[in-house]
Amino acid sequence: MKFGIIVNSNDPETVWNAFRFGLQPLANGDEVKVFLTGKGVEAEQLDTEQFPVTEMMKQLQELGGEIFCCGSCSEKIRGISPKLCPVGGMKDMYRIIVESDKVLTF
Template sequence: MKIGIVIYSNDPETVWNAYRFANFALKQGDEVKVFLLGKGVECESLSDERFNVREQMEDFVEHGGKIYACGTCLKIRDSSPELCPISTMKDMYEIVRESDRVLTF
């Protein structure tokens, strides 16, 4: 199955759970793509001792998951991602269009 995940949150627990699910789905053999939108583009820099978001993200990428980050949202925050390419609404559209299921966090 192809799963698309849109992360719009910068809440550490929410983002951590989104990536936990994404990692689980990868291990089940699914293709998973994540699009970071709005506050979601801040997830690489989230720091919480209970919810290690960065570790989940790195595990996701290591196991073949793809992450895309909204370029406009990054520009507003004067930020640039390390784990994913800067992307556009066209990329998010393609993820939604090609996915069998889309989840939002």
């Protein structure tokens, strides 16, 4: 099964749980692709002691999951250059949605 996860939040607990959930399908042999959009592009800056977001992001990638970040939301609007994932656009988010069996939003 293919899972698409759209993250539009900058709440550390919510974003941490989005990536934590993404680990489960990967552990079961499913595919996971994550698209960070809106406030979600701040994911790499959300680490707290209780919610190590970037650690979850790295674990997801190590298990074969893919993460994309909206270029307009990150670079043009917020001046953020993501380090852990490639910059994408609406066509990437569209592709993830169309190709996924299930789409979850956080």
